[in-house]
Amino acid sequence: MADEQVHWSAAKVRETFLRFFEERGHTIVPSSSVVPHNDPTLLFTNAGMNQFKPIFLGTAGNTEMAQLKRAVDTQKCIRAGGKHNDLDDVGKDSYHHTFFEMLGNWSFGDYFKKEAIEYSWELLTKVYGLDPDRLYCSYFEGNPEMDLPPDDEAKQLWLSVGVKEDHIIPGNMKDNFWEMGDQGPCGPCSEIHYDKVGGRNAASLVNMDDPLVVEIWNNVFIQFDRQKDGSLKSLPAKHVDTGMGMERLVAALQNKESNYGTDAFTPLFNKIQDVTSARPYTDKYGKDDVDGVDTAYRVVADHLRLLSFAIADGAVPNNVGRGYVVRRVLRRGVRYARKYFNADVGSFFSKLLPALVDQMGGQFPELVKKQEDIKEMLDEEEVAFAGTLDRGEKQFEKYAAVAIKNGEKNLSGADVWRLYDTFGFPEDLTRLMAQERGLEIDEKEVAIAREKAREASKTVKEAAQTFPKLNVHQIAELESSQVARPDSEPKYSRGDIKSKVQLVFTGTEFRKTSKDLPPKTPLGLLLDRTSFYAESGGQVADTGRIVIDGVTEFKVLDVQEFGGYVVHNGYLEYGELAEGDEVICEYDELRRSPIRNNHTGTHILNHALREVLGEEVNQKGSLVDQDKLRFDFSHKSQVSLPEIQKIEDLSNQYIRQDAKTYTKDVDLDLAKQIEGVRAVFGETYPNPVRVVSIGVDVDELLATPKNPEWRKVSVEFCGGTHVDKTGLIKDLVIVEESGIAKGIRRIVAYTGSGAHQAQRDAVAFSEKLDDIAALPYGADKTAKIKATSVELDALVVSTLTKEQDLKPKFAKIQKEVVDEQKKRQKAESKTALDTVQGHFKKDETKDAKFFVGHLPISANMKAVADVLTYYKSKDKERTVYVFAGSKDEAVVHGVYVGTHLSSKGVSAEQWTAAVTEVIGGKTGGTPVSRQGAGAEPAKLDEAVAKAEEWLAKQFEELKL
Structure with a gap:
């Protein structure tokens, strides 16, 4: 029997593993990022071997990694998307996780099967003290069709360390033969399984998905290289690759049937209970978990781990690839928190974060370093989802009620797609909700609905470029009809608002209803009030939707203002709209948020430019969208790198002050008196004009408008949307400085998560250059240099980093190769001539x-x-x-x-x-x-x- 829980804490289990192998000549290697920035074949790091692939593939060159002979690590892993996806199983059983730690020991051409088997048996039985009678070892049974013999060597080695013969089990290709892919390194593997019950022979339950007989360790013996034709060649250097699920090992050592019953999770459960006042966790499953609260504990704790580590390593929530996985995991967790814990949505996960940092920050310092960034991103995503969660759940209940009333077994595929498209409910979350109501989802129906929607929207989005504008006659028609200009003030607030339809605009006429118009007709809506930002002042228009829940959805693709009238351009996804209909305006907050960052960042950049380059700098144009800020300004010469450094530093100093943004409508003549106020030359401003001041209250500016201190403050006339505090911008990174006309320069910069991504891309590219530099001279290195030259030209990262670090680094690599080419060329020319001359002499x-x-x-x-x-x-x-x-x-x-x-x-x-x-x-x-x-x-x-x-x-x- 293993020692009691108090003795084998999760932290001690991890530390014991690392020290055991360190004492046996293994180098402790830090976990690689859970986001594999340099491996486009992976969505997330899903196994310990990922970071060692260059060694197995022979591409490590002369890097520090290539010098490794023995290594040990604990690798952060995520399996929630792509080929390996455990998301749907989390919470339902005792051993699946979307995030987990993989303990591993490695031999690269050093020891092989004998030592690996002896180490694993000694550690499990002698050090950890697991009962040998509860351990079962599998080995590869062979495959005659592929000319693969049984791994009898592994079987004999298990016998030699003392494993009983009836505890050694043959396994097939699926369970006991590991392959990296269709080609490349591969070999047999030997698993160790643990019986949580004991006092019986559980050999027949191995690899049978029994929750009480689980695999805890796998020893992979990489000894073959699969060729293109499928044949196998023996590798000259044989490797050992092992992996042990730490959470499963901890459960065995703490004598728990469930991974979730261990101290790998109890600190998080305690924090959840503290935050929500829920009943204590009791480790019940399935029908035994009558109120579903235990399942919710497991889901929330698991999802907190995935979200925190993914964001810390650079997986920003969005609608693409791994970013979408992060977003849907968060929304899934939020829904569990609301439904089962009655939690307030908006800062739920961030309140749990400190418990995770306390628990795992010692081993993984990135959690501590990135804690504030993780908190901000979690809160931002929760707030964005909170607005639609209530409405989406209500709408789901309506769809489910109709299906049940009609005796349907499935929820309509069109409804599933609509819940995603309108309310942001990922398909797996809707599936979960459907299962709770005894309904299934037909994946083919969903795919058909998705494709129909995309084809239809594609046609209208192409038309969006030519949405009609209100001309002077149409504006006069609205005025004569006494159609009121809308209240646009809500665009400066957060969240959805209620509004009423005034008119439907077809481009040629105003109508009181959309009835009888062909489906997907491009339309413009006029409302009595709006939270949508109409394109102006360089800031792009909002997108989003205008809805009557469950009845009508209008997709907003563009918003324009004409003479004070705001036209929401788009198309009806379904339903109809008519004058007087009460609707909900829902702009895309996740898109608006980076736009706010970039707009306030533009003001700060404008201020820094004047401080560094002087009074001659005047704004000549700008563009602010969700991806970047672009700023055109007057300046006679190229901005030098030292000047860019000063501009960037000054901007980031301003951002890190976490200065408050103040706005106020002020009489135009009075506003113009503020010392140092910035305005675009030739621009016509309304009266009153909106003044945006960063760091000093507008009333304070107006009290002494000629105070020379105000020149140190960013003050502009602006009708755009801005952050509440500059700290939300996080960073500003200049990625381009160029000339666009005589005396006009252009700067492109990223802020927020875009800036951080640019920084990560720069680090990843620098590491890529290191890898290329370490490669031996040859055709492969030359080809990679050629391809990398093109990549470097197109790389969008900090201008400073690119010019001062990456380009010189790349140039050095190029020169070394050219020098080596010349050296080898000279040597080969000499060899060639010597060979011919030698022939004649002999x-x-x-x-x-x-x-x-x-x-x-x-x-x-x-x-x-x-x-x-x-x-x-x-x-x-x-x-x-x-x-x-x-x-x-x-x-x-x-x-x-x-x-x-x-x-x-x-x-x-x-x-x-x-x-x-x-x-x-x-x-x-x-x-x-x-x-x-x-x-x-x-x-x-x-x-x-x-x-x-x-x-x-x-x-x-x-x-x-």
């Missing part, structure tokens, strides 16, 4: 005049040309036909016909033509000298023989 026939042969060099055309040039200029009588390269890669060849033969009519063109008939390709040159590349290198030997045969025939015909 030839016993004093008047030997020719050489035909394969040179011991690479397919080096320059070396071939150097040989031909030597004989053309310094030894004109001799004839040489040389080949270079190998039949496995590439071949080049060249000939010089010396005067001894050319004077008798021997032609270089005819000779090379005979050779190319064999080796393919083309040649070019003069009557006495030609060069070319062969298209069929495998026929190299035949080509050399052909050249000799052709020359011999000439000698015979010429009777030489």
Whole structure:
């Protein structure tokens, strides 16, 4: 029996594992990022071996990693998307997690099966003290069809350490043969399973998905290399790759049937109870968890771990790839929190975060470092979802009620898609809610609904570029009809608002209803009040939707203002709208949030430019959208790198002050008196004008408008949306500085998560350059340098980092390769010439005049040309036909016909033509000298023989 829980805490289990292998010559390697920035094949890091792939694939070059012989680590892993996805199982059973730790020990061409098996058995039974009778070991049973023998060596090794024969079980390809992919390193594996019950023989339950007999450790023996044709070759260096689920091991050591019953989770459960006042966690499952609260505890704790580690490592919630996984996990967790804990949505997960940081921040310091960023992002996402959660759940209940009333087993696919498209409910969350009501989801129906919606919206989005504008006559028509201009003040507030439809605009006429219009007709809506921002002042328009829940949805693709009338352009997804209808305006907050960051960032940048470059700087244009800010300004010369550094530093100092943003409508003449106020030259401003001040209350500015201190403050006339405090911007990174016209410069910058992504991209690219630098000289390195040059040109990162770090680093790598090329070129040219000259020196026939042969060099055309040039200029009588390269890669060849033969009519063109008939390709040159590349290198030997045969025939015909 294992020691009690108090002795084997999760932290001690982890530490014991690392120290055990460190004492046996293993280097402790930190966990790699859970976001594999340098591996596009992976959505998330899902196994311990991911960071060691360069070693297994032989691409580690001369990096520090390549020097490793033995390693040990605990790897952060996420399995919630892509090939490995445990999301749907989390909460339902005792051992699935979307985030978990994988303990692993590694041997790279050092020890193999014997030591790996001995280490694992010693650690589990002698150090951790697990009962050997509860442990079962599997080994590969072989596969005759693939010519793979049984791994009897592993079986015998398990017997030798003391495992009973009836506890050693053969396993098939699925369970006991590991492969990285269709090609590459692979090999048999040997698992260790633990019986949580004991006192019985559980061999028949191994790998049978029994929750009480679980795999805890897997020893993979990488000994083969799968070829393109599917065959296997033995690897010259054999590796050991092991992985042990830490949470499962902790459960075994703490004598718990459930991973969730251990102190890997109890601190989080205690925090959930503290925050929500819920009943205590009791570790019940399925029907035993009558109120669903235990399941909710498990889901929330698991999801908190995934969200925190993913965000800390750079997975920003969005609608694409891994970002979408993070968003849907958060929304799934929020819904559980609301339904089962009656929690307030908006800052729920961030209130739990400190418990996770306290628990795991010691091993994973990135949690501590990024705690504030994680909190902000969690809150931002929750707030954005909170507005639609209530309405979405109510709408789901309506859909479910209809399905149940009609005796349907499935929830309509169109309804499932609508819940996602309108309310942001991911399909898996809707599936979960449907299961609670005894309904299923037909995936084909959902796919059909999704495709129909996308095709329809694609057509209208193309039309969005040409949405009609209100002309002067139409504005006059609205005024004469006494249609009131809308109240637009809500655009400066957060959240959804209620409004009423005034008119429907088709582009040619105003209508009181959308009835009888063809489906997906591009329309404009006029409302009595709106929270949507209409494009102006360089800030792009909001997008979103205008809805009557469950009845009508109008997709807003663009918003424009004409003479004070705001037109919401888009199309009806379903339903109808008519004058007087009460609707909900729901702009896309997740899109608006980075726009706010970028707009306030623009003001701060404008201020910094004047401080660094002087009074001549005046705004000449700007664009603020969800991705970036673009700012055009007057300046006579290129902004230097030191100046960019000062501008960026000054901007970020302002941001880190967490200064409050103040706004106020002020009489235009009075506002113009504020010292240092910024306005766009030639722009017509309304009266009163909206003044935006960062850090000082507008009333304070107006009290002493000529105070010279105000020049140190960003003060502008602006009608845009802004952050409440500058700290929300996080960072400003300049990614481009360029000239767009004489005396006009342009700066493009990122803020917030965009800035952080640019910083991560720069680090990832720098690491990529390190990897390339460490590669041995060769074709692979040269090809990667060529591809990386294109990538570097297109890379959007900090201008400072790119110019001062990445470009010099890349140039150094290029120079080293060019220098090595020159060195090798010189050496190969010498080898080539020495080979030919050596032939003539050794030839016993004093008047030997020719050489035909394969040179011991690479397919080096320059070396071939150097040989031909030597004989053309310094030894004109001799004839040489040389080949270079190998039949496995590439071949080049060249000939010089010396005067001894050319004077008798021997032609270089005819000779090379005979050779190319064999080796393919083309040649070019003069009557006495030609060069070319062969298209069929495998026929190299035949080509050399052909050249000799052709020359011999000439000698015979010429009777030489």
